[in-house]
Amino acid sequence: MSLTKFFEDYHLNYERTSTGRTITDADIVLHAGQTGDFYPHHMDEDWCKTQPFGSRIAHGTLTFSVGIGLGAGELNPEAMTYGYERLRFPNPVFINDTLKTTITIVNKYDHEKSPNTKGIVVERVITRKGNGDVVLVCDHLLLVNKNNPQDTL
Template sequence: MAMDGAQSPEQSQPSIGQNALYFDQFEVGQSWVSPRRTITEADIVMFAGMTGDYNPVHTDEEFARQTPFGTRILHGPAVFAICTGLEFRLGIKEGTAIAFLGMTWDLKAPVKIGDTIHVYQRVESIRPTRNPARGIVNFWVEVRNQNGDVCQEGIHKVMFHAKPQA
């Protein structure tokens, strides 16, 4: 930081990841597969504690055995939250995404302790905004388990910076 407390131009620029893409670098049909992550009991316990959602289908193994799932399952919103982290690990949004604008999202199958999930993501559509310095990318996103089953799916709408003009 400069001595007077103002930021230097280098400090005011966001850090751009090496795999990051600007709005104008996306093409419909591009796709990525994230790293995998195995779901643990700690994921359920931490999400229940953070949200106060102690529904027995998540927190009571004896109760959950009597459900169609046959065991405890991870909270649906927790799966979505983990999905956003797996997407981030792709690096395509690091320093170029401005905002997550919304989603349509469907929960298709349970995610259980011991399941290993990953994200498949594809550019569904791109749209410039009135501001030429940014645009919106709609991603088709699937959370898949170790068997390739789609557990959750939908569209994520994200605003990106356009590539700065030289």
């Protein structure tokens, strides 16, 4: 979905939640092939049975990609990703876990280098499994054009 939203249109505490996405064995195998990360935590079921988590787990980078992707339903031509901060994976993701992402606007401020034309919107991204366990937390920094930029002569 495409929508036009300027910096002024974002409001603190606005929240949206995605639909669910179930992690499969194929997701983990494909991600390992794409990244070269074939660590036994992701690929060796027998070894994992000897570990505290007891079963193969999804890569953190896979959890991040899916979690962020779930919240990426809005295409805004006035904004772009500026980066991510405070990324954490507090709990593992297993095969057949279904993930949902909630995004909340937690801060907004003028862009340091272009305060008259751009702002930063901080979205708190929290991805949970169906049982409520949090598996991803981070802040997404969105660089957004202002609606009425001031001239900077």
